[in-house]
Amino acid sequence: MREKFNLGPLRPILVFCVIALIIMMISRLGLGLWQADRVTAAGGWSDLLIQGLRVDIATLCWLWGVAALGTAIFSGPHLIGRLWQVILRSWLTIGLWLIVFLEASTPAFIEEYGIRPNRLYVEYLIYPKEVLSMLWAGRPIEVIFSLLLTIVTLWFGWRLSGTLFKKITYPRVFWRPVIALMVIIVTFAGARSTLGHRPLNPAMVAFSTDPLVNSLVINSSYSLFFAINQMGSEADAAKIYGKMDKQDIIDLVRADSGRPLSDFTSKEFPSRTFNEASYKGKPKNLVIILEESLGAQFVGNLGGLPLTPNLDKLSKQGWSFNDLYATGTRSVRGIEAVTTGFTPTPARSVVKLGKSQTNFFTIADLLAKKGYTTQFIYGGESYFDNMRSFFLGNGFQDIVDETDYDSPTFVGSWGVSDEDLMRKANSEFERLHQEGKPFASLVFSSSNHDPFEFPDGRIKLYEQPKQTRNNAAKYADFAIGEFFKLAKKSDYWKDTVFLIVADHDSRVSGANLVPISRFRIPGVILGEGIAPKQDNRVVSQIDLAPTLLSLMGISATYPMLGQDLTQVSDDWPGRALMQYDKNMAYMRGNDVVILQPEHEPRGFEYDPANQSLTPEAQSQNMKQTALAWALWGSLAYQQGYFNVTAPKADPLTEERLNNEGKNQH
Known part of the structure; x- marks a missing residue:
C-alpha cells in the first residue's frame, strides 16, 4: 500500500x-x-x-x-x-x-x-x-x-x-x-x-x-x-536613515549650530565650544519648571483652549516663545533636550541608555562644578523612567520625590499633586537662599497625566466629568500660578532665572509623517531683568539650556549645539528637530525635511495657520543637513562626544575649562 x-x-x-x-x-x-x-x-x-x-x-x-x-x-x-x-x-x-x-x-x-x-x-x-x-x-x-x-x-x-x-x-x-x-x-x-x-x-x-x-x-x-x-541596535541611526561620513556629519552640524567654525577647538569632542554669557552680572540661580504634557493646544495665548490663564499672564511678563517645539513625545525626551541639550534620535532617550548613566554632560553637572546646589524635585517616585539613576549619575546632587513630602494635600496615581510639588519647591528655594547657596533645580510636574487626578475645589472645571485631560491641564496651570505668587514675594526671586516649559504635547498624533503642530509647546523665561518679549522664531528645546546659561551669567565650555538665543538676531528663521517614532523632521523656518526608514528624504513646507504640510522641493544642502542632525545623536553617544571628561591633548580647551568661571561664585 x-x-x-x-x-x-x-x-x-x-x-x-x-x-x-x-x-x-x-x-x-x-x-x-x-x-x-x-x-x-x-x-x-x-x-x-x-x-x-x-x-x-x-x-x-x-x-x-x-x-x-x-x-x-x-x-x-x-x-x-x-x-x-x-x-x-x-x-x-x-x-x-x-x-x-x-x-x-x-x-x-x-x-x-x-x-x-x-x-x-x-x-x-x-x-x-x-x-x-x-x-x-x-x-x-x-x-x-x-x-x-x-x-x-x-x-x-x-x-x-x-x-x-x-x-x-x-x-x-x-x-x-x-x-x-x-x-x-x-x-x-x-x-x-x-x-x-x-x-x-x-x-x-x-x-x-x-x-x-x-x-x-x-x-x-x-x-x-x-x-x-x-x-537592540537602536543606537545606530545610520541603519535607519542611511550613512554619512563622520566628518561630514560633524561639519554640517557645526555649520548649522550658528557658531564660527573657529570656536570648535577640540578634535576629541567635536561639538565643544566656549560660550560667552550675555549677562555679565553676578551669576543667578536657575529654576526649570517642566510641565507634563502641556502642548500648545491647551495654552490660550498660543491659540489653544482657554485653560491657562496664569501661564497666559506670565507670558506677557517674560520672554515668551510662540513657536517652540519639543524634540519628542516622551517625558524623558524632553528631559534629555532641556537638561543636556542632546539632539533626538530614533533610540531611547539618553536618560535610559547605558553609556550615559555617568560622565554624561548635563547643565546640572556644569553648574555643580561651579558651586551650585543642584536638585531634581518631583511629586512621584523618581526611579520612574530611570530618572533618579541618570540624574544622580550626572550632576544632580539632591533628589526630592514622593517620599519627602509631609502630609501632602493630595496624592494620586503619579504621586503628590502639582500644588504640593510647587509648595515644596518654593520651600527648598527659600532654604537654599537663606543658606547662601546658589541653586539650580529641575521641577517636574505630573498631575496633567492620565488618569488626571487632582484636588477638588481648586479650579472651575472646563468640562464634565472632572477627570479629563483639559481639566488636568487647567489644574496644572493653577499650580503654576500659585508657585509664582510665592516666588515673586520671596527673597530668591531677584537672583533667579525661571523657565516654564512643557516636556511634550499630549496625544501626539496626526495624518502627517510628523504631526508638527503636536510638537509645539509653551515656553516662558521669567525673572528680574528679563525683558518682556514675544519671540516668533522657530525654537527647539535644545536651544533652551544654552540660552538659560547665558541669561544666568554662566560662561562655559560645553558640547551642546543649541543656540544661545540671546545672541541670535531676531530675523533668524530658527530651526527645530522633532523625532516621531522612527521618523524625524528638520524644520528651518517653515521649510521641512522629513526622514523615514529606508526612504529618501522628503521636502515639505509647513503652514502654521492651517497646521498642514505641503510637499515642496528642498535643497540638497538642507536634506544633507537634516540627515547630519539625525545621525549626530547616535554618533555623539557612541563616540562619547558628550562625556564630561576633559580632552587630554587639547590645550586651548583645557585652559578654558580651567579658567572659565573665574569671578563666578
Whole structure:
C-alpha cells in the first residue's frame, strides 16, 4: 500500500494559524473602519487588506514556524512526544493570547499615541505600580475587560489545543525529514515575505504619509516585536536613515549650530565650544519648571483652549516663545533636550541608555562644578523612567520625590499633586537662599497625566466629568500660578532665572509623517531683568539650556549645539528637530525635511495657520543637513562626544575649562 504524507501533528498549528489570521484581519478591518476617513484619504484600503494579509502570514511564520519544525521532529506517542505536546499546547495558547490581547489593546494605544503598539508599550511595562494604578484609576472597565479576556483566551486556547491533539496519527520516520524540510521552506519564505535583499519590515509596506494608516497595515504583534528587536541596535541611526561620513556629519552640524567654525577647538569632542554669557552680572540661580504634557493646544495665548490663564499672564511678563517645539513625545525626551541639550534620535532617550548613566554632560553637572546646589524635585517616585539613576549619575546632587513630602494635600496615581510639588519647591528655594547657596533645580510636574487626578475645589472645571485631560491641564496651570505668587514675594526671586516649559504635547498624533503642530509647546523665561518679549522664531528645546546659561551669567565650555538665543538676531528663521517614532523632521523656518526608514528624504513646507504640510522641493544642502542632525545623536553617544571628561591633548580647551568661571561664585 502506498504511504502518504501524514500531517496530523501539524493540524493543531494550522487551526491556530487560521484562527489568529481571522482575528488579525477582523481587527485590522475594524480599525480601518474606525479611521475610515484617514484610510480613504490615503487611498489605502487595498494596501490595508492585501499587504496586511502578507504581514499577518509573516507574523504567524515567526510565531509558530519553529513550533511546527519541532513538531515535525519530536511529535509521537512516546515520552519525548508527550513532553513536546505540553510545550506545543502552551506555545499555541500563549501565542493566541498575545495576538488577541495586543489587538484588543490597540484602540486605546492609538488614542494615546496615534499609532499601533510600539516600544512605548514595553517601556511602560517595567513600571507596573505606576501603570497599574494609572489604568485602574483611569480605565477600570478596560482593566477588568483585559483580565477577563486573558482568562477566556487562555482557557479557550488550552481546551482547543487539547481537543485538536486527540486521536492524532503520526507520520512514519522516513517522512519526517521531508515534512521538516517543507516546514523550513514555508516558514522561511513566509517570514521573509520577499525575494529582495532585505526581509519584510514595516517600511516595506508603508505607502502613505499618514503614520497611523501605515501602522494599520501591520498587526500589533508584529509592530511590537519589530520595535523590541530594533531596540537592540537602536543606537545606530545610520541603519535607519542611511550613512554619512563622520566628518561630514560633524561639519554640517557645526555649520548649522550658528557658531564660527573657529570656536570648535577640540578634535576629541567635536561639538565643544566656549560660550560667552550675555549677562555679565553676578551669576543667578536657575529654576526649570517642566510641565507634563502641556502642548500648545491647551495654552490660550498660543491659540489653544482657554485653560491657562496664569501661564497666559506670565507670558506677557517674560520672554515668551510662540513657536517652540519639543524634540519628542516622551517625558524623558524632553528631559534629555532641556537638561543636556542632546539632539533626538530614533533610540531611547539618553536618560535610559547605558553609556550615559555617568560622565554624561548635563547643565546640572556644569553648574555643580561651579558651586551650585543642584536638585531634581518631583511629586512621584523618581526611579520612574530611570530618572533618579541618570540624574544622580550626572550632576544632580539632591533628589526630592514622593517620599519627602509631609502630609501632602493630595496624592494620586503619579504621586503628590502639582500644588504640593510647587509648595515644596518654593520651600527648598527659600532654604537654599537663606543658606547662601546658589541653586539650580529641575521641577517636574505630573498631575496633567492620565488618569488626571487632582484636588477638588481648586479650579472651575472646563468640562464634565472632572477627570479629563483639559481639566488636568487647567489644574496644572493653577499650580503654576500659585508657585509664582510665592516666588515673586520671596527673597530668591531677584537672583533667579525661571523657565516654564512643557516636556511634550499630549496625544501626539496626526495624518502627517510628523504631526508638527503636536510638537509645539509653551515656553516662558521669567525673572528680574528679563525683558518682556514675544519671540516668533522657530525654537527647539535644545536651544533652551544654552540660552538659560547665558541669561544666568554662566560662561562655559560645553558640547551642546543649541543656540544661545540671546545672541541670535531676531530675523533668524530658527530651526527645530522633532523625532516621531522612527521618523524625524528638520524644520528651518517653515521649510521641512522629513526622514523615514529606508526612504529618501522628503521636502515639505509647513503652514502654521492651517497646521498642514505641503510637499515642496528642498535643497540638497538642507536634506544633507537634516540627515547630519539625525545621525549626530547616535554618533555623539557612541563616540562619547558628550562625556564630561576633559580632552587630554587639547590645550586651548583645557585652559578654558580651567579658567572659565573665574569671578563666578
